[in-house]
Amino acid sequence: MSSERPDKPFRRRVFYIPGYDPIHPRRYRELYRKEGAAQAAISGYEIALTGKTGTGPYGWNLSSTQDGREIEAEVEVMVWSDIVRDSMSNTIPATYLQMLRTAWIYIGSGTLWRLMRLRKGPVIAALYPVVMLLGQLLLAVGLGWLVYRAATLLPGGIVALLGAVGGMAAGIALLRWFRARDSRFFAYYLMHDYAYSAQLRGANTPELEARMAEFRATIRAALFTDVDEVLVVGHSSGAHLGVSVLADLIRVEDVPEDGPALGFLSLGQVVPMVSFLPRAQRLRADLNALSTSDALAWVDVSAPGDGCAFALCDPVTVSGVAPEGKRWPLVFSAAFSQTLSPERWRALRWRFFRLHFQYLCAFDQPGDYDYFRITAGPLTLAERYAARAPSKSRIDIPVSKYTSMDAA
Numbered sequence: 466m467s468s469e470r471p472d473k474p475f476r477r478r479v480f481y482i483p484g485y486d487p488i489h490p491r492r493y494r495e496l497y498r499k500e501g502a503a504q505a506a507i508s509g510y511e512i513a514l515t516g517k518t519g520t521g522p523y524g525w526n527l528s529s530t531q532d533g534r535e536i537e538a539e540v541e542v543m544v545w546s547d548i549v550r551d552s553m554s555n556t557i558p559a560t561y562l563q564m565l566r567t568a569w570i571y572i573g574s575g576t577l578w579r580l581m582r583l584r585k586g587p588v589i590a591a592l593y594p595v596v597m598l599l600g601q602l603l604l605a606v607g608l609g610w611l612v613y614r615a616a617t618l619l620p621g622g623i624v625a626l627l628g629a630v631g632g633m634a635a636g637i638a639l640l641r642w643f644r645a646r647d648s649r650f651f652a653y654y655l656m657h658d659y660a661y662s663a664q665l666r667g668a669n670t671p672e673l674e675a676r677m678a679e680f681r682a683t684i685r686a687a688l689f690t691d692v693d694e695v696l697v698v699g700h701s702s703g704a705h706l707g708v709s710v711l712a713d714l715i716r717v718e719d720v721p722e723d724g725p726a727l728g729f730l731s732l733g734q735v736v737p738m739v740s741f742l743p744r745a746q747r748l749r750a751d752l753n754a755l756s757t758s759d760a761l762a763w764v765d766v767s768a769p770g771d772g773c774a775f776a777l778c779d780p781v782t783v784s785g786v787a788p789e790g791k792r793w794p795l796v797f798s799a800a801f802s803q804t805l806s807p808e809r810w811r812a813l814r815w816r817f818f819r820l821h822f823q824y825l826c827a828f829d830q831p832g833d834y835d836y837f838r839i840t841a842g843p844l845t846l847a848e849r850y851a852a853r854a855p856s857k858s859r860i861d862i863p864v865s866k867y868t869s870m871d872a873a
Contacts, residue, residue, distance in 0.1 A: 728846030
């Protein structure tokens, strides 16, 4: 294969599985274009992006020259944003009911307390929409009460009645104002995100299972093409989708022995938010199966500076399903505080949502992790990290209360 022929371009297929994101996938193309150019300028290699032509999955083509080798890559986004948008279509009252149900699932099952033993950052991120939505509700009620009280100071019973109606209208208007500006507050967005994973207590919805089957078929087809590597990248919630897609693929022996190298890169994963839930038997079984497979290389990258991820938490072990002979994932840190310049780190330190996407961006002082060398460089994921030891500060003890992998 051309991976052993430096005179031939190294060829790769990349499948990117985004997290819970309702936005059109072109945002990922433009992010790659901007940040890839920035990283190439910093690191001294060449990379160029061109759009795909024709029909088919959304994506783009890459050409790069790194370490004296030419690389050609095709990137495709595994789109499930339509499912996300449908799950976010709730009314304001329905969202508050969703909040109560989701909080009860995590608290009543004991899952929340177990998650708090891992990393407080993502737990705080999970509690944030609850606190924010309750705060918005209190402000709306307070505004409505003030309008009503102002009306009762005027003479006449009809005025008081109108005040009550006006107060209710004012409160509803304020709630609508908050929702219309959720791109600044992220309260509704995050609430819908956690609620979607929790609605079936860790099991996947039928529409998501159907979409994952499509992802699996697309990746399987790529494994029978003449490329050097098929690389699956799962970011945030996309990481646990990637686990299940690849576990299914390997389980039915759809990975050719003489085909391309298969790599799985999970970034900023939030696997415990799902795998710790009572009915997440499917995900726990997939974690267990993937962790011993010799059909792929699995590298998990996170950073303590990312408050939205379960940084350096081995998703297999903390879920309580690590088998004897476990090989994967290799867990290590992107070390934001060291790989970003002091000025840039200060600028991003409290921008939690932006930091959750830093894995897809350029680093001022890249260390072991460089997204653009991984996706557009001349080494497979296995080759690149063959000698890399896991981070010593990783969390690799069983924590989940629920460890059953029996769907029955």
